[in-house]
Amino acid sequence: MSATPRPAPAGAAELQGTVIQAGRPATDMLITCRDGVISAVRPADRGHGAGGPRIFILPGLIDAHDHLAFKRTLWETGPAAGALMGELMHTDAAQMRREFEANARRILASGVTTVRDFGVDLGAGLSYAGGEAAATPRILTCGAPLGIPGGHLHHRARAVTTIEDVNRLLAEDIDAGLPWVKLFASGGIANYPQDPISVELSEKLMRAATDMAHGHGLRVAAHALPEESVLNAVRAGVDSIEHGVFLGDESVRIMADRGVWYVPTLAGYTRRVRALRAAGQHAAADAFERDVITPHRRSVRMAQAAGVRIAVGTDITASVVDEMEALMDEAGLGFDEVLAGATTGAAELLGLADGTGTIAVGARADLLVVHSDPREDIRALEDVVAVICAGQPVPA
Numbered sequence: 001m002s003a004t005p006r007p008a009p010a011g012a013a014e015l016q017g018t019v020i021q022a023g024r025p026a027t028d029m030l031i032t033c034r035d036g037v038i039s040a041v042r043p044a045d046r047g048h049g050a051g052g053p054r055i056f057i058l059p060g061l062i063d064a065h066d067h068l069a070f071k072r073t074l075w076e077t078g079p080a081a082g083a084l085m086g087e088l089m090h091t092d093a094a095q096m097r098r099e100f101e102a103n104a105r106r107i108l109a110s111g112v113t114t115v116r117d118f119g120v121d122l123g124a125g126l127s128y129a130g131g132e133a134a135a136t137p138r139i140l141t142c143g144a145p146l147g148i149p150g151g152h153l154h155h156r157a158r159a160v161t162t163i164e165d166v167n168r169l170l171a172e173d174i175d176a177g178l179p180w181v182k183l184f185a186s187g188g189i190a191n192y193p194q195d196p197i198s199v200e201l202s203e204k205l206m207r208a209a210t211d212m213a214h215g216h217g218l219r220v221a222a223h224a225l226p227e228e229s230v231l232n233a234v235r236a237g238v239d240s241i242e243h244g245v246f247l248g249d250e251s252v253r254i255m256a257d258r259g260v261w262y263v264p265t266l267a268g269y270t271r272r273v274r275a276l277r278a279a280g281q282h283a284a285a286d287a288f289e290r291d292v293i294t295p296h297r298r299s300v301r302m303a304q305a306a307g308v309r310i311a312v313g314t315d316i317t318a319s320v321v322d323e324m325e326a327l328m329d330e331a332g333l334g335f336d337e338v339l340a341g342a343t344t345g346a347a348e349l350l351g352l353a354d355g356t357g358t359i360a361v362g363a364r365a366d367l368l369v370v371h372s373d374p375r376e377d378i379r380a381l382e383d384v385v386a387v388i389c390a391g392q393p394v395p396a
């Protein structure tokens with residue numbers, strides 16, 4: 001068949017290939033997209049497109065944790081890579097928006113058709129349905145995160161010390177129509193090991209945020225690394241734990257019981273170790289591996305064993321495929337589990353009730369078409385034939 005979706009009569013587009021979905025047998029199908037949705041899925045007819053190369057069709061991927069404004073650091077590998085992050089963190093709003101949109105287009109062309117972006121104070125005013133002429137993925141954003149005064153990334157967060165602060169600030173997010181709230185339950189590891197990872201927002205303030213957000217249809221994500229912060233967040237009722245580097249038995253049990261999603265970020269940390277090694281800093285690399293990556297891998301395994309739902313997120317310096325591969329190679333998840341985490345599972349976390357993440361009649365037509373079978377090698381997902389977002393072919 002042709003390598004790109006061909007226009008079919010009356011504005012429809014057709015694709016034929018091996019359909020791969022999480023937890024289902026692969027089958028050769030002919031898919032028709034019309035008006036932004038999948039209008040027909042039927043067994044492939046042998047005559048149709050016979051003789052062309054075999055291709056593989058998957059639902060468009062979902063990145064459940066990104067920061068598109070800073071994403072250029074993913075592709076930058078030269079000596080400037082280290083300085084770029086600092087530069088981007090201090091750029092002005094107009095430049096940040098240009099970065100955001102350029103990176104969004106690049107991510108979409110890689111097959112990521114939906115992104116939950118936590119990034120950072122750009123959230124308000126940015127709303128992308130995906131598939132429009134600007135060719136962005138669908139992007140679900142939040143306002144600037146809520147945190148403690150002087151806490152994690154405080155120059156880009158909104159400080160709260162009382163329930164009144166929380167209510168006043170979330171009223172802005174509700175008015176802006178934002179779908180997500182981000183809470184800083186702990187510090188980060190940007191300056192590890194110089195800075196210890198602090199426990200930040202209290203359970204009480206996070207509960208106030210979660211109650212108000214849920215009352216208005218918003219969902220809540222908590223950046224939480226140590227067990228104590230994760231416990232504060234899950235007891236407060238958040239919908240997802242981001243990073244969750246140092247999970248313990250108690251948090252894993254509560255997350256499984258309450259259906260709290262877990263979005264690990266293994267690949268970005270692994271990349272940091274590689275960068276340290278490349279710079280000859282082997283002692284620092286060993287320490288980071290021992291103190292951060294090893295516990296993070298263990299957290300993912302514990303969560304999986306307990307039945308916690310896991311979605312794929314990349315943070316800044318990883319791609320969706322990087323994280324899928326890391327979850328498989330470093331934490332022992334299976335192909336179907338990571339594919340679900342980047343499709344059906346992530347769609348559920350994001351509250352997308354339009355069939356996103358599946359290939360079925362009536363579902364939003366978000367598709368990733370690749371040359372070879374990703375069940376044999378997950379990196380096959382990077383060998384893109386075509387990307388369809390809301391029924392629109394994405395420019396390469």
Ligand SMILES: [Zn+2]
Nearest residue numbers: 065067118315
């Ligand atoms: Zn992040």
